[in-house]
Amino acid sequence: MPLMVLRRRLWQALTRPVTMNSGITLDVVTKTAELTALHADWERLVDSMEVPSPFLSWDWSRTWWETFGRGKHMRVAVLRDAGQVVGIAPFYRATYGPVRALVPFGWPDRLTEQIEPIIPEPGRDRVNSALSEWLLKEHALGLAPGLDRSTALLFGERALRDDVYFDWRRLPPTWDELLDGLHRSMRGNIRYYPRLMERNGHKLAFRIADDVGAVRAALPKLFALHTARANAPTGERHRDRLREPSHREFLQRLASVLPKNGAMKLGLLQVDGVDVAAQLWFERNGTIFLHYSGYQPEWSRFSVAMVVTSEIIRTGVERGMRRVEFLRGSKQFKTRWNTEQRMQTDIYYVRHPLLLPMFHRVRSLRRKLRSRSYRRVGGQPATEPVAD
Known part of the structure; x- marks a missing residue:
């Protein structure tokens, strides 16, 4: 069989819609034209989210991919129930030396302050279950941010969890x-x-x-x-x-x-x-x-x-x-506005639990190096910054 034909069949198998245990159908968008076709469903879902955020919008995601997507492999999960799109999770495959990982659009630029699967109620638990099943089966290593606590627990002992707090208040x-x-x-x-x-x-x-x-x-x-x-x-x-x-x-x-x-x-x-x-x-x-x-x-x-x-x-x-969001991370210059808090969980997962300790050490070392590189001796600033 010619190599090109073999590659084409393999790619079709990887992107073919599959039905998860929950009954949700999931297919993977890999091309910009397919991403564009999701525009209407994407915006409909964002408007139904608990916090309809511009960081989740189709315009933001499309612009992000146009700017940062060069050389990356798009893997946008589209979840359907009875033919209707009920969830979208925009990911891409990143390569770090010999390691390949699945990470979300917006990572790690630190410009996209809210990153989470676009899965609103009703039926969110069922759709999240399908997404987590796909992540663990199809990808050996990855990051799934912005999950609620019950969804984060679906990854069991194969994940590290970081709780992230968002300060906000009603106006x-x-x-x-x-x-x-x-x-x-x-x-x-x-x-x-x-x-x-x-x-x-x-x-x-x-x-x-x-x-x-x-x-x-x-x-x-x-x-x-x-x-x-x-x-x-x-x-x-x-x-x-x-x-x-x-x-x-x-x-x-x-x-x-x-x-x-x-x-x-x-x-x-x-x-x-x-x-x-x-x-x-x-x-x-x-x-x-x-x-x-x-x-x-x-x-x-x-x-x-x-x-x-x-x-x-x-x-x-x-x-x-009616509302102001101070975004990722809780600090005094935010809480002084008499804010409330909501919490999401970022999941760093591996398919094989034996890899988790090594992954944890690598992540901890990276964080220490980044912290040291930005440390400065001196007094506190005369005023708190508005945003980090």
Whole structure:
């Protein structure tokens, strides 16, 4: 049998729809054209999620693949029940030397703050069971993030589990009502720092870039301010998440699409006509999703990062937004907004349990090396950053 024919038959076998034990049918999308065909079902499912997030949207995923997908093998699981799409889990196969692993779209760029299978209720447990069955049967090693606790337990002793916390809060009808619900010190700081700058003779202005041209023009200012904060000579060091050209390209590509639907905005705080702080955020279904920020370190004593965040939330309340998400990781600069928490579990799984201890050691070593590379001796910053 010719080699090309053998390869074609093998590939067809790997991508042929299969029926899982739960009765859910699963097939694998491997081409961009097939991904495009999922657009309507993808958006329908996202709108039915507990938190309909822009990070889960078809536009985000398509743009991510266009930017980061070169040289990768797409493996998007599409789950159907009685012919209807009831779940989508976008993965790709990554190669690390001799090791191949299945990982999700958005990993490990640290720009996609929410990564989870797009599987809403009703029937979520049944669909998740089918997905976990496929992951363990078809792939020897992988990462399945954003699972609920019951789904995470399906992987048994063949997985390492990391619980991830997300801070969020509901937004009241008025800004004054939100302020009244905050701790007295936080409420005072929100009012104090703008007045302090004005008493020192400075003129403040907050502007929002919210259309395609304005967002694309404002992004380089965010990049510069984010880098300035990361390179500050004193205080706690922060990673420059926006340094990589591919990360900047990705955000610029998003800025050509998402602002058309009001889903991507950028706020800038100007002092005496100069941009001193900025923050990016996204919106969907009445929710604000705060993202990366930056500021000039010499203005940190005025808590300009907090001022930007408070202005984003204030204007959101005035526009009728109902919720704000502070995204991955729980820290004091988030919880001071009187937040609630939800938890998801990231699963690092192996098909063969004997490999788990070795996998754990490799992962622990990698985390230690990354931590040491960003450690800096010095005092705490004068103000907390808005986002990591």
